[in-house]
Amino acid sequence: MERTLREILAQAGEKLLASGLGPIEIEIPKEEGFGDLSTPVAMGLAKALKKPPRKIAEEFVKLIDNKNIFSKVEIAGPGFINFTFTRDFLSDELKRLITERDLFLTENVGKGRRVQIEFVSANPTGPLHLGHGRGAAVGAALANLLKETGFNIEKEFYVNDAGRQVRLLGLSVFAKYMASCGIDYPFPEDGYHGDYVDGLAAEFKEVHGDSFADKQFDEASENFIDFAYKKMLALIKKDLEDFGVIFDTWQSERDLYSNGDVVQAIDDLRVRGYIFEHEGATWFRSTEFGDDKDRVIIKKDGEYTYFAPDIAYHRNKILRGFEELVDIWGADHHGYIPRMQAVIQALGLPPESLRVLLVQLVNLLKGGQPVQMSKRAGEFITLREVMDDIGPDTTKFLFLTRRSDSHLDVDIEVAKAQSSENPVFYVQYAHARINSIFEKATETDGYVAGSQKSGDFDGALYNDEEMRLVKKLLLYPMVLRGAALTHEPHRITFYMQELAGLFHPYYHKYKVITGDVQLTKARLALCEAIKIVLHHGLKVLGVNAPDKM
């Protein structure tokens, strides 16, 4: 529907102005009286053409072809052009939706462009918490969105298996292990305190006995670090799998060092003239690209800062051939965006090659009271706990009903209590109900199972409520496209709720299966179309579309 209008308007635009108008804005009017779709294009041209908007709108309307698909083209308000489609056109579109299915719902805007989405990338030093879960839900949904709109997507988890944090984990486990061997060993000041650390120490002892009891940490560090972070990584992987989030690749930070990527990346920047030495340290001149200050990448003591492997990692992504990089970070890392953007530009790429999506941390409440979370003290609610309590579908939906950069309060008590009246069930229920109708229809004489898929029905039989549903369905491709281009999966969530919100009252008011064969066929077709769209939307969100509930 919107696609057709977009083409028609573009043609008219070329006639109006030889240079064309560029992308023409198409809106969904707030009121039904304003037509099915609308464009404010004339108002935007008023200044350039030095004519009143309504006058421009009139001229524009004259240039529009294919008028037969509109039942009304109206100039309204300050200069809106409102389009109302004919029933025949809408009915044909619905038939296409039913027969072409996903092909009709999706539009190839990506044209196979290679995009990598890196998300979660939690340190393998403990279980995933709720914030990671939110990142996982958003990243997976975004990946689905972009896949459905023609992008070539790879999902990657960056494993911070080098550096201070995993070392600290190893040391924490070492201390607990020593204690369990009856040896007094000081627990590291910034060590990890969670129960899982005790678990790791116990497991280690089970495997190795007390054969390490006479060792210093420096002698045994690799044993402990490797053992601990690999266990944690396996746990993270399992949590994500159970959450329904599967990664294509897992990139190890250690490999960046052993491959020589880190050294090469710095050499590369040096050749390009963005590296300098100052007070014994090696710096990256990020101010060249708008960062507040230059950044150290090799410290006075010869150690790399965390920034060095990050540079190498992003360079590595580019060398792998990705045309666009999406990083999903916790909002507390927003301060790193300028320096990462500087890296991208220093490597010769346009700044828009890297898009950083910030996911706000999740604020956890328990019965209205904030729960203090501290990873170091081992006090935090894990994704696992919430997922086990309210289920992966509800958890994901919850994370996806809000813009990713908005603060999110999750009251764990409320989330549990509301598990049966959560919006996700509202949407899933619509899907299940339609399936139930189909089951009933196949039992009824005259309706062969799946016959509604042929698109053989008479759209003229639809009443107002049904036409409203038809139009809503035909807007889905536009919503999907918009959500993909803006990287905003929550738009799909809202659309899903709106669609279900039209279907349930309709279901309640009208019987689909009636004595009238033609009417029944038409209604089954409409239900089929709704089911197709619900299924597609839920798939994008990573949520199940159950046939029974």
Next chain:
RNA sequence: GCGCCUGUAGCUCAGAUGGAUAGAGCAACUGCCUUCUAAGCAGUAGGUCGCAGGUUCGAGUCCUGCCAGGCGUACCA
């Protein structure tokens, strides 16, 4: 101090690239199950879009200042 994000109904949040009379869910109250699923439906309410200016045909949306909350501002990760 400086930078980024947020401020919309009692609560949680949408609001599309600057468009027409600012929306939904939850919570509250009242009704509806011999019917294709009551995880549903129908009805009832709520607003100085943080405050003050500005830009223009038009501002919740853009700009400036202020207020409030969060985060960041390391040769930590």
